[in-house]
Amino acid sequence: DTAVSQTPKYLVTQMGNDKSIKCEQNLGHDTMYWYKQDSKKFLKIMFSYNNKELIINETVPNRFSPKSPDKAHLNLHINSLELGDSAVYFCASSQVVGTGNHEQYFGPGTRLTVT
Template sequence: DTAVSQTPKYLVTQMGNDKSIKCEQNLGHDTMYWYKQDSKKFLKIMFSYNNKELIINETVPNRFSPKSPDKAHLNLHINSLELGDSAVYFCASSQDLVRGQEKLFFGSGTQLSVL
């Protein structure tokens, strides 16, 4: 069983479209995250949810909207896609909010290409 699974693995779309990426974890963790990895391999945190509550919201354009229907799921919806949104998006989870003890479990990533 995959611990953190996200779909789709690849997403190719046109500028201006709206798309969603889904993430599910079966580890019983309380906290989930979205990270963006750009072409230079920088991993940057975008959002984190703890028990369905938004905890971290980095300076991300409001075209990006996370939704957590329950603590096992965290989806990412992106409106009006732009070329600069092309990246690999990783979902991750941890038992609780990262504070020295909590390791992150990453999903396999979604490679988003905006044409």
């Protein structure tokens, strides 16, 4: 069973389009994250949700809109895609309350290519 899954794995689209990436975790965690990994493999957090509530928003353009329909899902919608949005997007989850674990579990990534 995949703990954190993302769809699609690859996404190729043209500038100006709108696209979504979906993430699901079956670990029962209370917190989910989106990270962006650029072409130089640098990883940076974009958003974090705890129990469907946005708690971290790291200066991401408002073309990016996360949505959490329930605490097992965190989707990322991107409007008006730009060339610079090309990257690998990773979803992650962790159980923050009650465990003291602090480990984040990552999905396999979605490679977005904007042409």
